[in-house]
Amino acid sequence: MKNRFxxxxxxxxxxxxxxxxxCDDEIKLNTSGSSPVLNVDAWVNNKSEPQTIKLTWTxxxxxxxxxxxxxxxxxxxxxDDSGTVFYFSEKTxxxxxxxxxxxxxxxxxxxxxxxxxxxxxxxxxxxxxSCKVGRVPKIDxxxxxxxxxxxxxxxxxxxxxxxxxxxxxxxxxxIKTFKNGTFMNKASExxxxxxxxxxxxxxxxxxxxxxxxxxxxxxxxxxSDGRRKAPIVYGDSxxxxxxxxxxxxxxxxxxxxxxxxxxxxxAELFNSTPIANVSSNLVNKNPNGSGVxxxxxxxxxxxxxxxxxx
Numbered sequence: 619m620k621n622r623f624x625x626x627x628x629x630x631x632x633x634x635x636x637x638x639x640x641c642d643d644e645i646k647l648n649t650s651g652s653s654p655v656l657n658v659d660a661w662v663n664n665k666s667e668p669q670t671i672k673l674t675w676t677x678x679x680x681x682x683x684x685x686x687x688x689x690x691x692x693x694x695x696x697x698d699d700s701g702t703v704f705y706f707s708e709k710t711x712x713x714x715x716x717x718x719x720x721x722x723x724x725x726x727x728x729x730x731x732x733x734x735x736x737x738x739x740x741x742x743x744x745x746x747x748s749c750k751v752g753r754v755p756k757i758d759x760x761x762x763x764x765x766x767x768x769x770x771x772x773x774x775x776x777x778x779x780x781x782x783x784x785x786x787x788x789x790x791x792x793i794k795t796f797k798n799g800t801f802m803n804k805a806s807e808x809x810x811x812x813x814x815x816x817x818x819x820x821x822x823x824x825x826x827x828x829x830x831x832x833x834x835x836x837x838x839x840x841x842s843d844g845r846r847k848a849p850i851v852y853g854d855s856x857x858x859x860x861x862x863x864x865x866x867x868x869x870x871x872x873x874x875x876x877x878x879x880x881x882x883x884x885a886e887l888f889n890s891t892p893i894a895n896v897s898s899n900l901v902n903k904n905p906n907g908s909g910v911x912x913x914x915x916x917x918x919x920x921x922x923x924x925x926x927x928x
Contacts, residue, residue, distance in 0.1 A: 652678060656689060656745065658900055658912035660736055662696070663861060663919045664728030666721050671706055673715045673738065676911060688715020693739040696916075698732050728916045730862075736900070736914040744903040747914035752789055752862035754917070757781045760856060760924040774848040775926060778832040779858045783814035785824035790868035792917070795835040796857040802837055805878035809834040810863070810871045850926050857923035866899050867915045873897060
């Protein structure tokens with residue numbers, strides 16, 4: 619091990635010497651702006667609660683001092699393949715760009731096997747997307763397990779959910795976790811599955827979800843000093859949902875992970891995919907019209923929660 623570390627300065631001096639000689643100069647990048655386009659955030663499901671679609675304008679990558687501006691005055695609706703139309707009304711009390719549909723009379727948005735089309739009309743242009751709803755397995759249980767620490771990791775409790783993917787290849791899912799009522803939305807906590815495995819072709823069809831997916835419901839948290847925190851302590855509760863997503867949505871999330879969950883450092887210069895807009899399943903009805911980004915998915919949802927108590 620000692621000799622191995624001694625070899626690093628030699629390696630860098632050979633490979634990176636042209637860069638090292640130039641690193642004393644300050645480089646200022648003149649990043650040109652781009653015209654904003656419509657961004658559609660349309661992840662709806664069959665839960666008996668208000669369903670919201672958000673419309674915003676895109677903004678430049680380095681413009682992070684404020685949230686993207688909302689888009690008001692659009693007409694937003696979803697129509698299923700039987701002709702039923704769900705009209706979304708703008709909810710200005712939440713700020714501009716929020717469009718909501720309220721379930722009622724036993725009506726929900728989303729049935730397995732049905733195809734839904736999103737229609738967004740704005741300033742004479744029509745933006746479209748479609749999604750076929752997949753099935754979702756029931757969550758049988760959540761469990762907590764005490765694990766003895768190793769190295770710098772202290773003794774702690776970790777959680778798993780237990781569910782079985784239905785027989786038949788091609789189901790794709792988004793597993794969402796809420797700790798004490800708060801959605802775990804870090805890029806490192808994004809949890810998706812192809813059948814019961816991590817990716818297509820893994821062969822885990824019709825079986826219990828594999829361990830890396832079951833255990834990814836544990837929060838990834840650090841204290842103020844950047845040290846890893848125990849994911850679960852007494853009194854904490856987890857609520858886990860499985861959302862059925864389309865294959866296009868599964869691929870979209872993989873792009874999101876690749877673009878956002880980066881370790882940083884020098885290695886990213888060589889191993890990382892260049893940052894770019896992720897794919898979208900929305901199109902402008904007019905091929906020569908304005909651009910559009912974002913995503914549309916209609917999900918079936920199953921869920922279960924549990925509290926860690928004495």
